[in-house]
Amino acid sequence: MLVQSAGPKYVMVTGHDYGNGRGYYRLVAAATGKAIESDQSSGSLPYRIACRYDQTSTTICATDTWTGGYDAETGKLLWDLPDEAANRTAVKVTTAWHGAVYGTTDNGPLVLDARTGADRQPTPGAAPYLVSGYVGVASNPNGLGAVAFTAIG
Structure with a gap:
């Protein structure tokens, strides 16, 4: 089992059910330990899921095959991909x-x-790993190393 931060009020608990062989994940209220009920609260998604709070x-949360946005206040699933x-x-x-x-994606950065999952910028040129109000740091699209981009939004 793995427990990781999922915003200011929640943790994401992931693991493997050895009884049925399926991975599971649960968004859990940190203060109470109560799982948040939603369509995505359990299932066949890989149990390796990473969550990032947008600081607002x-x-x-995402795996290699799924991405979803949760409201940081209520824990409600706002959107998820893929959407066939x-x-x-x-x-x-x-x-x-x-x-x-x-x-x-396969089409690039x-x-x-974050609230809707809609495209905000379909061709930004880079996918930063670190972002602030001043700079984004991403892998260099032209070779090895990292490159800093001036924030534009």
């Missing part, structure tokens, strides 16, 4: 900060709106 109102009806794939999340989710 949304926690983004909209022809949208899951995002490999690199970070989240102040309402933006940064990551990549992109920025999503």
